[in-house]
Amino acid sequence: MLLNPFRGGxxxxxTAVLALALIxxxxxxxxxxxxxxxxxxxxxxxxxxxxxxxxxxxxxxxxAAGDAGExxxxxxxxxxxxxxxxxxxxxxxxxxxxxxxxxxxGAVLGGIRFDETGAGLAALGPVALELGLVIVxxxxxxxxxxxxxxxxxxxxxxxxxxxxQTGGMGLLRRAVAVIGAAIVDLIVIVLAYLVGxxxxxxxxxxPGAMDMRQALFLNAFLLIEVFKALxxxxxxxxxxxxxxxxxxxxxxxxxxxxxxxxxGFIGYGxxxxxxxxxxxxxxxxGRVVAVLIMAAxxxxxxxIIMQNRQRVRERLEERASAxxxxxxxxxxxxxxxxxxxxxxxxxxxxxxxTLVRPEDALPFMVQATVQTLVAAGGGLFLSVLLxxxxxxxxxxxxxxxxxxxxxxxxxxxxxxxxxxxxxxxxLVTVLALVxxxxxxxxxxxxxxxxxxxxxLATAVTVALILAFAVAVWIGVASWIEQRLNPDARGTEPxxxxxxxxxxxxxxxxxxxxxxxxxxxxxxxxxxxxxxxAGAGVLGLAVGFGAQKLVQDVITGVxxxxxxxxxxGDFVTAGGMSGTVEKLTIRSMGLRDLAGTYHMVPFxxxxxxxxxxxxxxxxxxxxxxxxREDTDQVIEHLQNAFDELMQDEEQSKVILGDLEVFGVTAFxxxxxxxxxxxxxxxGMQWAVGxxxxxxxxxxxxxxxxxxxxxxxxxYFGQEKxxxxxxxxxxMLDGSRREKPVQDAGSGATGxxxxxxxPGAKPTDDGENE
Numbered sequence: 001m002l003l004n005p006f007r008g009g010x011x012x013x014x015t016a017v018l019a020l021a022l023i024x025x026x027x028x029x030x031x032x033x034x035x036x037x038x039x040x041x042x043x044x045x046x047x048x049x050x051x052x053x054x055x056x057x058x059x060x061x062x063x064a065a066g067d068a069g070e071x072x073x074x075x076x077x078x079x080x081x082x083x084x085x086x087x088x089x090x091x092x093x094x095x096x097x098x099x100x101x102x103x104x105x106g107a108v109l110g111g112i113r114f115d116e117t118g119a120g121l122a123a124l125g126p127v128a129l130e131l132g133l134v135i136v137x138x139x140x141x142x143x144x145x146x147x148x149x150x151x152x153x154x155x156x157x158x159x160x161x162x163x164x165q166t167g168g169m170g171l172l173r174r175a176v177a178v179i180g181a182a183i184v185d186l187i188v189i190v191l192a193y194l195v196g197x198x199x200x201x202x203x204x205x206x207p208g209a210m211d212m213r214q215a216l217f218l219n220a221f222l223l224i225e226v227f228k229a230l231x232x233x234x235x236x237x238x239x240x241x242x243x244x245x246x247x248x249x250x251x252x253x254x255x256x257x258x259x260x261x262x263x264g265f266i267g268y269g270x271x272x273x274x275x276x277x278x279x280x281x282x283x284x285x286g287r288v289v290a291v292l293i294m295a296a297x298x299x300x301x302x303x304i305i306m307q308n309r310q311r312v313r314e315r316l317e318e319r320a321s322a323x324x325x326x327x328x329x330x331x332x333x334x335x336x337x338x339x340x341x342x343x344x345x346x347x348x349x350x351x352x353x354t355l356v357r358p359e360d361a362l363p364f365m366v367q368a369t370v371q372t373l374v375a376a377g378g379g380l381f382l383s384v385l386l387x388x389x390x391x392x393x394x395x396x397x398x399x400x401x402x403x404x405x406x407x408x409x410x411x412x413x414x415x416x417x418x419x420x421x422x423x424x425x426x427l428v429t430v431l432a433l434v435x436x437x438x439x440x441x442x443x444x445x446x447x448x449x450x451x452x453x454x455x456l457a458t459a460v461t462v463a464l465i466l467a468f469a470v471a472v473w474i475g476v477a478s479w480i481e482q483r484l485n486p487d488a489r490g491t492e493p494x495x496x497x498x499x500x501x502x503x504x505x506x507x508x509x510x511x512x513x514x515x516x517x518x519x520x521x522x523x524x525x526x527x528x529x530x531x532x533a534g535a536g537v538l539g540l541a542v543g544f545g546a547q548k549l550v551q552d553v554i555t556g557v558x559x560x561x562x563x564x565x566x567x568g569d570f571v572t573a574g575g576m577s578g579t580v581e582k583l584t585i586r587s588m589g590l591r592d593l594a595g596t597y598h599m600v601p602f603x604x605x606x607x608x609x610x611x612x613x614x615x616x617x618x619x620x621x622x623x624x625x626x627r628e629d630t631d632q633v634i635e636h637l638q639n640a641f642d643e644l645m646q647d648e649e650q651s652k653v654i655l656g657d658l659e660v661f662g663v664t665a666f667x668x669x670x671x672x673x674x675x676x677x678x679x680x681x682g683m684q685w686a687v688g689x690x691x692x693x694x695x696x697x698x699x700x701x702x703x704x705x706x707x708x709x710x711x712x713x714y715f716g717q718e719k720x721x722x723x724x725x726x727x728x729x730m731l732d733g734s735r736r737e738k739p740v741q742d743a744g745s746g747a748t749g750x751x752x753x754x755x756x757p758g759a760k761p762t763d764d765g766e767n768e
Contacts (some may be wrong), residue, residue, distance in 0.1 A: 130214065131213050131214055131217060134204065135217055137199045138196030138218065138221050139192075139221075141191065141192040142225065145188040149184050152184050153184070154239065156177040156181045157177065159173065159177055159241070160173050160178070160242060161241040172385070174242075178244065181233070185229045185233075189222065189229060192221075193225075196214075196221065197210075197218055200215075213272075213279075216276065217272050219271070220271035223267065223271070224268065224271075228264075230370060231260060232256065234373070235253075235256040236252065236256075237249055237253035246319070247315070262297060262301060265293070266293065266297050270290060273293075274286045274293070290354060294350070295351070297347070297350075298348065302347070305347075306340070309340045312336070313336040313337065316332050316336030317332070319332050350365050371434075371437035372433075372434050372438070375429075376430055379426045383426055394411045394415070405485060407478050410474060410477060410478070458523060462523055465519055469512060473512055476508055476512075477505065480501050480505050483497070483501055499565075500560065502583065503583065506584065507585070551602075552586035552587065552601045553585055553586050553602075555602035555603055555605065556585050556586050559605070560585075564608045564610065565580055565588060565610065566583075567580050567582070569611070570682060571608055573590070573600060573605045576590050577590070577592060578596075579591050586601060587600060588600050611682070611684075612682050613681060614681060615655055615678055615681055616679050616681050616682065617676050617677065617679070617684055618679060618684045618685075618688035621664065622706075623706065624670060624671055625669075625671075625704075625707045626669075626670070630662075633673055636698045636702050637658070637673065637698075639698055640691065640694040641657075643694050643698075647690070653683040653686070654678070656677075656678040658675055658677060659678070660674075660675050661676065662674070669707045669709070
């Protein structure tokens, strides 16, 4: 077999050292000073421990082997070969091994005598005939059984397609159908294998004995057909319902046929042909045949990959454009651009592993490939299943929805985050299984180690802690929601209860997040003692540096404890008036009548005027002229209130009769009459507007004057009591002069030309 050059050289060196030790043992014993009973193995160990003796021994071995040239100088202590040098030595060793293998194979072929070869081939005739019978029996049994199982595959495909429109259940149906078809396919392969095994064991040759060649074929048949069954699971060219990859039947048949041919060529070539050549002809010739098989397989695979490079890329890009998730879209786009590189790298690794490790390369590659496909397929299946099952909205019963209106939305809010976490766990698991399959990472050893077990236990514990915290939050938030829901409790919660529960919900969320973060950090191995101490120092610094913030919090706590402000109240605080929309532990949000939102910190609140406590009053001051009878005015105010009480909407919010305070003020031009109407809190303004409308209508109907500012023009007066004429000019398209009646005497004014004595001319020659 073609061994690793480094490993072969090491084995040769150790063999030569042991041989030399056995040959030179007596001489070394005679030359030894202490000579008493020391074994050759001990002396050899002493030589290997001594640097100079070891180097001298290596030089002697090279000379004995006829190695041309001087022995290489030893490398300096602590100096290691660079990576390029190691790669160069490795490739040089492989190339030299290839040349040596071909030379040996040529020598073997050249030394074959045709007369002896013919006799040997004649002796192998019966053996070949029996091997051919086993091959024909196994393949025929496989084809017949596959034919008989064909209706089962068709039914499974139809059953899977019939549930394709049922969401997550449809995916489960397809999974069950694919698994069932795979089991049937494996049963067919095992039965065909048993047919060939029984024929070779009990019919051909000696009963109970099997020829080595027949055993090689049957083992290869079982392994290769199982691998082909896995390919059929992925592509399923004849059954659309069992096909895992989304592609047309013609394209699936193409890839299925190509991969099956390649698997059969490599598998039967390396597992049957090469071992038979090694046993019957020469090992060197078998190595050359293995190299030729892998070279032909690699070239064939390379040609197929390059022929379909663009077509597969277009298919993947079409799938990427139709994908809903950004991660899936990006992954498909990257795979479309570089899928051929991965395929070429895979077949190149297969060829290289076969050349470097011929004894176990093919089983290793088959096992790694199967594990990779199973891991990737299982991860994809779980991800799609969870997306279809958990991705759908969670629906709660109608009774529960009445008691907890936001519970359904709250549960559905955690679904996207949960899916992302689960997909991440699935991705990490798939990557670990793939790396383990290719011997890059030993998953089993890591899980058995203390670090692996501890990491897994920590991950499970952290997941349980987070799940418990989420469950606690959902429970507390749902309880608060029930307390605030009038349909669930039967009565409307008070404003104080609403405010306190809202603040409690925010405070509980902060406490829960902080405690969960601390517990998680402690669980993953981070010492939270310094964090707590640092938080205490930081809190002290913040307390000194942010006194305003501390004042906000302390004032807010006392305001809430004294029930001074609740959400929905109309208040005046900090120079602002408006409806309270939001309350936190340090500030409140006010919305004024103009719609402007004000954020008022509690430190700026010196006094709070709350218009929404228990009840409210519409306080009305109505002013009438001095000439009006105030008793009559009060009577009309009462009539307006009686009419207001006839309005059902208004009467519901009025809590008592009209309170009349009587005459309260003598103003410059009016007399003030005050009344008051008691209402439910917050309705005093609406009731006042409705009452003012009725008061205006009643006073106007009674011809009671509601005074407003008047202006009197005085034109002067003569000593005899007569008034001078007032000259007024009216402009209506043309300049006209019209005398008006004197406001003081009632006499008609004279024309401007008859100026009275004592009248003073104005600047423009007219009287004032």
